Amino acid sequence: MTDPITCPECEGRKGQRLGELFLACRFCGGLGWVGGRNEPAERGECPPPAGPPPVWEHRVWQEPAVAAALLCRYCLGSRQVTTMNEEARTMTMAACPECAA
Numbered sequence: 225m226t227d228p229i230t231c232p233e234c235e236g237r238k239g240q241r242l243g244e245l246f247l248a249c250r251f252c253g254g255l256g257w258v259g260g261r262n263e264p265a266e267r268g269e270c271p272p273p274a275g276p277p278p279v280w281e282h283r284v285w286q287e288p289a290v291a292a293a294l295l296c297r298y299c300l301g302s303r304q305v306t307t308m309n310e311e312a313r314t315m316t317m318a319a320c321p322e323c324a325a
């Protein structure tokens with residue numbers, strides 16, 4: 225969420241006049257400004273995806289050749305995985321739960 229600013233595409237004119245036609249600016253949706261609740265990236269019929277699936281659930285692993293080519297789907301053979309330390313808000317390396325077992 226950002227503070228509303230004048231639309232950089234139409235410079236606040238809300239669109240472009242073409243003869244008899246007035247084309248509403250696609251970037252700001254014809255409002256003349258973007259930001260706040262009019263975030264261009266947040267608009268659209270489809271709700272944004274909740275985020276990419278975990279890498280080990282990626283559909284690439286349904287390919288037997290891919291799964292066989294890589295030693296471990298968690299660490300990709302490096303024996304270490306990157307984990308997020310929520311409290312410290314830092315990325316730390318940890319032993320791969322698959323390989324270290």
Ligand SMILES: [Zn+2]
Nearest residue numbers: 231234249252
């Ligand atoms: Zn605009």
Ligand SMILES: [Zn+2]
Nearest residue numbers: 296299320323
């Ligand atoms: Zn591993």
